[in-house]
Amino acid sequence: MRVTRxxxxxxxxxxxxxxxxxxxxxGAQSGERKVGYCVIGLGTIAxxxxxxxxxxxxxxITGLVSGHRDKAERIAAQYGVPKSSIYSYExxxxxxxxxxxxxxYVALPNSMHAEYTIRSAKAGKHVLxxxxxxxxxxxxxxMIAACRDAKVxxxxxxxxxxxxLHLKAVKLIKDGALGKVQTINGAFGFDASPTAWRLxxxxxxxxxxxxxxxxxxxxxxxxxxxxxxxxxAVTSTIDQDGRFSTMEENVSWTMKFPSGVLATGSSTYGAQxxxxxxxxxxxxxxxxxxxxxxxxxxxxxxxxGGEKGSPHMEIDEASTEKxxxxxxxxxxxxxxxxxxxxxxxxxxxxxxxxxxxxxxIYAAAGTVQG
Amino acid sequence: MRVTRxxxxxxxxxxxxxxxxxxxxxGAQSGERKVGYCVIGLGTIAxxxxxxxxxxxxxxITGLVSGHRDKAERIAAQYGVPKSSIYSYExxxxxxxxxxxxxxYVALPNSMHAEYTIRSAKAGKHVLxxxxxxxxxxxxxxMIAACRDAKVxxxxxxxxxxxxLHLKAVKLIKDGALGKVQTINGAFGFDASPTAWRLxxxxxxxxxxxxxxxxxxxxxxxxxxxxxxxxxAVTSTIDQDGRFSTMEENVSWTMKFPSGVLATGSSTYGAQxxxxxxxxxxxxxxxxxxxxxxxxxxxxxxxxGGEKGSPHMEIDEASTEKxxxxxxxxxxxxxxxxxxxxxxxxxxxxxxxxxxxxxxIYAAAGTVQG
Numbered sequence: 001m002r003v004t005r006x007x008x009x010x011x012x013x014x015x016x017x018x019x020x021x022x023x024x025x026x027g028a029q030s031g032e033r034k035v036g037y038c039v040i041g042l043g044t045i046a047x048x049x050x051x052x053x054x055x056x057x058x059x060x061i062t063g064l065v066s067g068h069r070d071k072a073e074r075i076a077a078q079y080g081v082p083k084s085s086i087y088s089y090e091x092x093x094x095x096x097x098x099x100x101x102x103x104x105y106v107a108l109p110n111s112m113h114a115e116y117t118i119r120s121a122k123a124g125k126h127v128l129x130x131x132x133x134x135x136x137x138x139x140x141x142x143m144i145a146a147c148r149d150a151k152v153x154x155x156x157x158x159x160x161x162x163x164x165l166h167l168k169a170v171k172l173i174k175d176g177a178l179g180k181v182q183t184i185n186g187a188f189g190f191d192a193s194p195t196a197w198r199l200x201x202x203x204x205x206x207x208x209x210x211x212x213x214x215x216x217x218x219x220x221x222x223x224x225x226x227x228x229x230x231x232x233a234v235t236s237t238i239d240q241d242g243r244f245s246t247m248e249e250n251v252s253w254t255m256k257f258p259s260g261v262l263a264t265g266s267s268t269y270g271a272q273x274x275x276x277x278x279x280x281x282x283x284x285x286x287x288x289x290x291x292x293x294x295x296x297x298x299x300x301x302x303x304x305g306g307e308k309g310s311p312h313m314e315i316d317e318a319s320t321e322k323x324x325x326x327x328x329x330x331x332x333x334x335x336x337x338x339x340x341x342x343x344x345x346x347x348x349x350x351x352x353x354x355x356x357x358x359x360x361i362y363a364a365a366g367t368v369q370g
Numbered sequence: 371m372r373v374t375r376x377x378x379x380x381x382x383x384x385x386x387x388x389x390x391x392x393x394x395x396x397g398a399q400s401g402e403r404k405v406g407y408c409v410i411g412l413g414t415i416a417x418x419x420x421x422x423x424x425x426x427x428x429x430x431i432t433g434l435v436s437g438h439r440d441k442a443e444r445i446a447a448q449y450g451v452p453k454s455s456i457y458s459y460e461x462x463x464x465x466x467x468x469x470x471x472x473x474x475y476v477a478l479p480n481s482m483h484a485e486y487t488i489r490s491a492k493a494g495k496h497v498l499x500x501x502x503x504x505x506x507x508x509x510x511x512x513m514i515a516a517c518r519d520a521k522v523x524x525x526x527x528x529x530x531x532x533x534x535l536h537l538k539a540v541k542l543i544k545d546g547a548l549g550k551v552q553t554i555n556g557a558f559g560f561d562a563s564p565t566a567w568r569l570x571x572x573x574x575x576x577x578x579x580x581x582x583x584x585x586x587x588x589x590x591x592x593x594x595x596x597x598x599x600x601x602x603a604v605t606s607t608i609d610q611d612g613r614f615s616t617m618e619e620n621v622s623w624t625m626k627f628p629s630g631v632l633a634t635g636s637s638t639y640g641a642q643x644x645x646x647x648x649x650x651x652x653x654x655x656x657x658x659x660x661x662x663x664x665x666x667x668x669x670x671x672x673x674x675g676g677e678k679g680s681p682h683m684e685i686d687e688a689s690t691e692k693x694x695x696x697x698x699x700x701x702x703x704x705x706x707x708x709x710x711x712x713x714x715x716x717x718x719x720x721x722x723x724x725x726x727x728x729x730x731i732y733a734a735a736g737t738v739q740g
């Protein structure tokens with residue numbers, strides 16, 4: 001395929017030029033170069049990520065952004081990050097000139113994802129951003145545009161897209177082992193601490209659907225390989241202890257997919273709700289429980305091996321992954337994309353879709369969020 | 371409490387007089403008398419019931435109604451029913467004068483429940499009717515009125531209202547062991563044979579929601595002890611093999627209860643969908659799988675023993691019930707009600723409520739049934 005200079009410029013404006021370029025980055029010597037990550041926000045999930053990166057062959061921690069200098073210096077020492085690569089939220093943009101930093105990992109509260117993704121992109125850094133991508137569809141679109149304009153890669157940190165047991169579940173469906181999928185049920189939630197930023201709508205953007213329900217929405221999509229087209233939903237708040245003054249405690253919803261697959265989902269910040277999905281299909285069923293955690297998932301399935309009446313197959317498999325391996329796989333993937341100029345599997349567009357569906361679910365419930 | 375004759379007549383019209391009467395029936399000598407059942411319809415579930423009755427201390431099979439005389443005679447011989455107590459659907463009403471028959475068990479396709487309940491009541495027989503009670507709310511109301519007018523008891527055969535493991539689940543919630551219930555998920559369905567009466571809307575009244583989804587609706591009600599007030603729903607048909615020309619293949623729905631508890635439900639005639647419920651609450655969770663079958667149910671739960679942080683409790687209990695014990699318990703209960711002039715726990719009013727909710731769910735899905 002030949003592309004003229006003019007055509008190439010046009011492709012560039014569409015964000016496609018980069019994907020057509022031969023691999024010329026410093027990362028071409030695979031195994032030689034590691035992508036340097038600056039971690040923005042040093043909370044719990046950042047800790048998982050940094051430990052995960054230690055197991056990655058193509059990633060390393062090379063910078064930190066934090067509002068707590070002491071904490072940042074302690075962590076910097078732990079990961080071999082020079083003090084000169086520690087930034088505050090205010091002076092973060094200076095990392096533009098830091099050659100050790102190729103990419104950022106945005107591990108901030110949801111409402112800050114858009115701002116820090118866009119600032120990082122403008123500073124020329126590739127962006128790995130935690131889910132939910134943002135708190136609104138328009139923010140997500142602005143994030144995609146900023147990364148496109150800056151010619152940097154954008155990946156949303158959907159750990160489970162890279163998890164072998166989830167990939168096995170997807171493959172069982174794709175290969176037709178279960179027959180025609182008809183219905184999926186799923187849920188994920190927990191009893192949130194009153195002090196959590198998650199219960200502050202200004203920081204979280206909305207309720208449990210943004211933080212944990214999103215796993216169920218996303219799982220239904222990767223399990224079916226389809227995009228939902230119809231939504232119904234309902235929300236409620238039972239506890240009157242003041243925790244839920246700005247958001248709902250519970251949300252349950254249905255989604256309909258183009259093939260006719262129906263899904264139900266639930267999430268909560270007021271109950272113990274171990275994450276799960278169940279897939280019901282013409283030749284059998286499959287379920288994963290503790291489906292969305294960092295490890296400990298189990299996949300069970302029962303289906304006809306061939307046509308109905310053929311020998312019955314049973315799967316009962318526990319994940320052998322141990323935290324923080326999911327983060328290692330995530331970093332491996334994004335670093336590979338950065339080094340080889342490839343669009344990540346869980347791209348910004350993938351994250352944007354979930355933001356659209358979350359908005360659809362809240363709209364169906366008559367609850368305006370964001 | 372004193373009741374005048376005039377007041378008593380009024381109560382009679384309201385169907386309440388019977389409950390106030392002293393026990394004067396022949397059943398007063400408990401353990402002496404067995405309630406005689408005429409089984410109407412000799413399909414699969416009737417077989418379970420008749421075997422169940424053999425284990426009952428206060429019930430016996432004393433009549434059969436069938437369109438197949440040969441089959442009826444074979445079964446009559448098996449259960450010691452005299453040939454004179456075998457009826458056809460046409461001449462069934464003659465059993466009015468058969469003193470051996472106190473009650474009927476209506477085990478016909480859904481669309482025939484109303485007619486045969488009303489004919490039996492008019493013949494002076496107490497009625498144990500399979501679920502779903504009917505195919506429409508108005509039929510269910512007519513059934514209740516007919517039994518009230520005839521001063522006979524009406525029970526809907528909700529087996530699980532009498533099942534020890536389900537009662538244990540209800541008690542765990544009622545006692546507060548799980549804390550505040552926030553969300554319930556449930557499903558039940560199977561891949562229905564193209565020749566089943568269930569796929570004939572004229573006989574079934576509607577789709578899988580009537581036959582199997584009803585278990586999920588009912589379970590959410592007895593688990594919470596509340597009546598749902600808001601519904602959303604969606605239906606679909608994936609298989610284009612002609613099976614689903616008169617009804618949908620899949621239905622999924624949400625229900626909201628007055629306290630704020632949210633529930634999701636799914637049912638299908640196109641997939642392997644082992645029945646389950648999951649309850650998510652502030653102090654823990656509970657789930658029953660293979661929840662709606664004749665035996666084999668397992669209850670699992672995990673919750674704080676006291677306040678949060680107190681010792682953790684785990685329940686992992688398999689039902690010791692073996693089919694047809696659920697039917698024995700059901701017959702025991704109804705016979706006790708007949709003998710002692712008591713309203714059954716799973717009364718006609720209980721069945722009517724589910725019919726209303728089924729209509730609400732189909733209405734929410736934009737699908738008119740019945």
